[in-house]
Amino acid sequence: MEKNEVLQQERTKLYEIFADVDPSKSRLVEGLIEDAAFLRAENHVLRQQLAKTGMVKIHPTNPDLQKPVETGKQYLKNINSYSVIIKTLNGILAKNVIEDDDDLSEFE
Template sequence: MSKSEIYKRELSKLNEIFEDVEESKRKLVEGLIEDAAFLRSENHVLKQIITQTGMVKVHPEHPELQKPTESAKQYSKSVKDYCVVIKTLSGVLMRNTAEDDEEYNKILEEMRKNA
């Protein structure tokens, strides 16, 4: 799958997840959703490179001499960034759910009073 296809798929998935979120909140996190899709697609490419090259270069004559590849360093950083973005987006979803629960509880209480 191409990087572009992964980006589009991730963007579509995240937009679907956020379709029931209040519009103002959804607009607020629109950039984060795009960033998450971008990071996911970049991570896919880096992971393919790492699969071919490995994460660590080992000196052929001195195996004790090792160093991480640049793609491994970038992948590690990018995964951490992706996790932060997803955690932030998840927090927005949780707040939205909590507000929905609050609204639901208010309606139930009102119904009990009127019963």
């Protein structure tokens, strides 16, 4: 799958998840959704490269000499950023569900 396909799939998925959220909250998280989709697509490319190289270079004659691959470092940074964004988006979804439940409790 190409980077642009991954980007579009992630963007579509996240916007579908937020389709039922209050419009003002949806507008508020647009940037986070775009950033999450971008990071997901970037990591797709990095992961393909890491499948070839691995995350650590090991010296061929002295296995004790090891060096982290820059691609691996960036992948981990992106994963951490993506995780924070998804956690934030999930928190907004959770608040939306609680607010919807509160509206229903008035009718009980």
